[in-house]
Amino acid sequence: MKTNPFVPILALFAALILFAASCTTAPQKADEKPAAQSDVPEYFLLRPDVEKAYGYSHAVRIGNELKISGAVSMDEKGNLTAKGDLGQQMKNCYADLDKVLKHYGYNWDDVVVENILTTNMSEFVAQSAYRNTIYKKQFPTGSWFGVKELALPGQLIEIELEAYKVR
Template sequence: MQIDQFTRVLTTSIALLMVAVSCTSTPDEADEKTIAQTDTLDYFLLRPEVEKSYGYSNAVRIGNDLKISGVASMDDAGNLIAPGNLREQMKNCYADLGKVLKHYGYTFDDVVVENVYTTNMPEFINQSGYRNSIYQKNFPTGTWLEVKGLALPGQLIEINLEAHKTQ
């Protein structure tokens, strides 16, 4: 019984000490800047008309992190470019991803996650060497997934990214 009472007193004392310390400590300017950056969401629409009609944002930056939605090979009106040609669709996807990265001041060197969705994994594997021209320093983490279908008829590939910029 004495051990339980001692444990309760000790736990209560530690909790009160933690509350007292947190109430008296103030964040420094760097902490305040970090808090402000993580609370700020900056949305970007690459093709506003298309994205609004489908109901998504192409990208959102949260502090130093950038999340880019799956990008398909399409023109500004939302029409598929290069139906049936995975390599050309892949090139168009990376071109659009590059535009989004550039908008925020990022490059492919800042990409930490890349997820590829394709309807033809063997063909993607055959064409995956193209990625060597995109990722000059390091390859990001990610997943390659074969799917039954994608958003647009004839679409063979969709790629989404996450990037991070250190200060």
């Protein structure tokens, strides 16, 4: 009996198909998080009425990166608080920044950039040791800028952050 020459080729082809079908990626475990988050920007308003009036968002997260606008010492209506007291204004800024970080599930160890703008650099340097209570593991990169004025009359400091979290 003569065999068809295409039978071995078809058998090999069928075996390759079965082999390829069995090569799948392992399913994600229930306790594992996805490798990366969405690249769709997610905006956050800490004081929606104030931020809409001034035309900015307090924070935006894209994937694992979080960018936070300069925090200032203000109340819920956008009025400056602690006028003339740089140390208290700085503490108020860090309190607002902490709220934004926590909103997204970040903490101070996730901060990679901190930029500080102040109208009184010598006073800021004298008060800067307060930052040791904020950054306990390491300090982020960043810059300190001495500026002529900031957005609100009497405002002495503004602090902006960037954070990154491995998910």
